Amino acid sequence: xxxxxxxxxxIRLAGKSRCTPLLSSPFLDDIAGRRVxxxxxxxxxxxxxxxxxxxxxxxxxxxEVRARGVIAFSSGNHAQGVALAARExxxxxxxxxxxxxxxxxxxxTAALGxxxxxxxxxxxxxxxxxxxxxAERRLTLVKPFDEPLVIAGQGTxxxxxxxxxxxxxxxxxxxxxPCGGGGLxxxxxxxxxxxxxxxxxxxxxxAGFDDVAxxxxxxxxxxxxxxxxxLCDAIITPSPGQLTFGHMKRLCGAGFVVTDDAxxxxxxxxxxxxxxxxxxxxxxxxxAALYHGNSLQSDTAICVxxxxxxxxxxxxxxxxxxxKGAL
Amino acid sequence: xxxxxxxxxxIRLAGKSRCTPLLSSPFLDDIAGRRVxxxxxxxxxxxxxxxxxxxxxxxxxxxEVRARGVIAFSSGNHAQGVALAARExxxxxxxxxxxxxxxxxxxxTAALGxxxxxxxxxxxxxxxxxxxxxAERRLTLVKPFDEPLVIAGQGTxxxxxxxxxxxxxxxxxxxxxPCGGGGLxxxxxxxxxxxxxxxxxxxxxxAGFDDVAxxxxxxxxxxxxxxxxxLCDAIITPSPGQLTFGHMKRLCGAGFVVTDDAxxxxxxxxxxxxxxxxxxxxxxxxxAALYHGNSLQSDTAICVxxxxxxxxxxxxxxxxxxxKGAL
Numbered sequence: 001x002x003x004x005x006x007x008x009x010x011i012r013l014a015g016k017s018r019c020t021p022l023l024s025s026p027f028l029d030d031i032a033g034r035r036v037x038x039x040x041x042x043x044x045x046x047x048x049x050x051x052x053x054x055x056x057x058x059x060x061x062x063x064e065v066r067a068r069g070v071i072a073f074s075s076g077n078h079a080q081g082v083a084l085a086a087r088e089x090x091x092x093x094x095x096x097x098x099x100x101x102x103x104x105x106x107x108x109t110a111a112l113g114x115x116x117x118x119x120x121x122x123x124x125x126x127x128x129x130x131x132x133x134x135a136e137r138r139l140t141l142v143k144p145f146d147e148p149l150v151i152a153g154q155g156t157x158x159x160x161x162x163x164x165x166x167x168x169x170x171x172x173x174x175x176x177x178p179c180g181g182g183g184l185x186x187x188x189x190x191x192x193x194x195x196x197x198x199x200x201x202x203x204x205x206x207a208g209f210d211d212v213a214x215x216x217x218x219x220x221x222x223x224x225x226x227x228x229x230x231l232c233d234a235i236i237t238p239s240p241g242q243l244t245f246g247h248m249k250r251l252c253g254a255g256f257v258v259t260d261d262a263x264x265x266x267x268x269x270x271x272x273x274x275x276x277x278x279x280x281x282x283x284x285x286x287x288a289a290l291y292h293g294n295s296l297q298s299d300t301a302i303c304v305x306x307x308x309x310x311x312x313x314x315x316x317x318x319x320x321x322x323x324k325g326a327l
Numbered sequence: 328x329x330x331x332x333x334x335x336x337x338i339r340l341a342g343k344s345r346c347t348p349l350l351s352s353p354f355l356d357d358i359a360g361r362r363v364x365x366x367x368x369x370x371x372x373x374x375x376x377x378x379x380x381x382x383x384x385x386x387x388x389x390x391e392v393r394a395r396g397v398i399a400f401s402s403g404n405h406a407q408g409v410a411l412a413a414r415e416x417x418x419x420x421x422x423x424x425x426x427x428x429x430x431x432x433x434x435x436t437a438a439l440g441x442x443x444x445x446x447x448x449x450x451x452x453x454x455x456x457x458x459x460x461x462a463e464r465r466l467t468l469v470k471p472f473d474e475p476l477v478i479a480g481q482g483t484x485x486x487x488x489x490x491x492x493x494x495x496x497x498x499x500x501x502x503x504x505p506c507g508g509g510g511l512x513x514x515x516x517x518x519x520x521x522x523x524x525x526x527x528x529x530x531x532x533x534a535g536f537d538d539v540a541x542x543x544x545x546x547x548x549x550x551x552x553x554x555x556x557x558l559c560d561a562i563i564t565p566s567p568g569q570l571t572f573g574h575m576k577r578l579c580g581a582g583f584v585v586t587d588d589a590x591x592x593x594x595x596x597x598x599x600x601x602x603x604x605x606x607x608x609x610x611x612x613x614x615a616a617l618y619h620g621n622s623l624q625s626d627t628a629i630c631v632x633x634x635x636x637x638x639x640x641x642x643x644x645x646x647x648x649x650x651k652g653a654l
Contacts, residue, residue: 021348021370042602043348104599111354249650271642272431275369275635277602306604311649316643323639
């Protein structure tokens with residue numbers, strides 16, 4: 001796994017993924033007490049960065065293997081990314097999703113032409129379900145994060161950050177990334193190691209689901225006590241990936257931990273100040289920059305806004321609670 | 328007024344305004360029955376395209392004149408654009424705003440350092456107030472639309488549309504633009520006349536405030552019966568501008584008229600499908616593409632999403648009414 005794989009993924013993604021904008025607002029700078037730049041991956045196809053990794057993986061597959069169909073497990077963003085990448089490649093996708101996934105993610109995945117299979121997040125093992133279906137139907141598994149081609153695809157986000165920040169005169173920054181299994185975090189860290197070595201990547205996780213932050217401290221794979229109970233469904237995973245943790249251990253700074261309520265508050269700020277729709281997990285990095293500034297050292301914080309697939313009820317909750325008082 | 332002035336404005340705006348993305352969603356294409364591209368000007372600085380015209384005007388002023396301060400009248404988007412452009416040029420701004428402007432617009436304009444003066448939209452003449460203050464304080468008026476430098480600034484949106492659409496292989500389209508006084512509409516029409524002559528611009532207005540659509544039919548300046556009573560505060564003006572109407576009469580196709588409720592519905596679709604926050608007036612062109620497709624002839628509709636400065640209560644109303652059922 002190296003920068004060459006990320007550059008190769010960028011070539012396969014050219015004209016397919018969007019180069020999402022790097023946004024800012026003087027109001028957010030004031031709250032954070034430093035310059036804040038927001039990489040708006042919620043504007044990526046299917047509403048999250050996951051399309052990059054999915055396209056990277058499918059576009060590199062042997063065409064005969066790809067034609068038999070692919071399978072993925074996901075709370076919804078990887079699901080939609082794989083569904084669209086499969087449809088655009090003219091093949092089929094089976095997606096295994098927790099039955100408590102946000103309605104928008106379940107419906108969109110099906111609407112993009114995938115076959116959706118649901119499971120109980122607390123009681124069933126999604127890997128076992130995936131392995132069985134893959135074997136029965138000769139489908140190829142597209143892993144959500146612990147796969148070099150997927151990490152390389154997510155890493156293209158980092159290439160864009162380096163270029164766009166440099167255009168603004170920024171070469172040194174702390175880069176905050178919402179972190180589940182670590183595919184996006186490690187991909188960006190690998191990309192920036194090669195293209196913006198004065199930038200340091202920090203994973204951001206929800207309180208109670210900070211397996212990566214704790215693993216970075218202990219040096220070994222820590223496990224979350226639960227896999228349910230956070231609004232940040234997109235970034236809840238039991239434990240860091242094998243590959244991703246190796247990269248993160250070598251390249252990342254300390255992890256940040258944010259509450260669900262801080263994510264709702266960051267969603268309200270993104271609504272008021274950036275005109276972006278973020279989902280709770282997608283707002284985690286912005287929440288860290290806005291409300292944990294004391295733990296930051298750099299003049300500039302670059303926050304990845306990783307996704308925007310949020311049900312209206314949750315978004316309304318964020319606005320009711322935080323948008324009105326924020327002006 | 329010609330393409331040279333728009334190109335000159337683009338040079339003054341380089342590195343100052345954002346080149347906003349041209350977005351799309353397969354779900355919106357399905358609703359509209361054609362390809363739909365959305366120029367996301369809600370992501371422009373201050374949350375609307377108005378920053379372009381304001382910067383264009385201020386950057387072209389004599390420095391000594393500019394240093395005495397500027398004045399503008401606006402329901403809020405031109406206000407914020409002028410306030411930020413003035414602050415960045417190191418000068419002061421007085422902004423005359425209707426007292427019923429959205430709270431977010433009033434507060435942001437003041438927070439950007441401008442002196443805000445409110446008036447009664449139904450009873451007072453904003454031009455008279457502006458003229459008096461400008462004379463008393465030797466301020467330079469930055470007109471909201473009927474001014475060549477402002478039209479040129481807004482026209483840079485059209486230059487970007489032509490380039491970005493061509494990158495997607497689109498050279499022929501109907502371009503729908505939310506229209507108040509006509510600065511954005513005529514600027515884009517002038518830019519596209521020179522850079523994408525197979526594109527035709529159509530103004531879009533709220534029902535009951537369709538002065539431009541009626542003026543294009545009659546060939547003379549028609550006036551709205553009222554200037555209050557629409558959620559689309561950004562695009563309510565009594566009558567087309569003198570300059571802008573001349574350009575629109577020569578270059579534009581027929582106007583579209585949309586209801587407030589169609590705008591709320593388009594806001595919900597932009598939330599679900601594009602992850603964009605739009606204000607009602609900023610969603611008018613998207614509403615026309617989605618719900619008035621029978622009046623369109625082209626394979627591709629390009630919709631300008633002109634602004635996103637909406638109060639939380641109005642956005643919640645759009646989601647409550649339209650987002651939940653839209654999935």
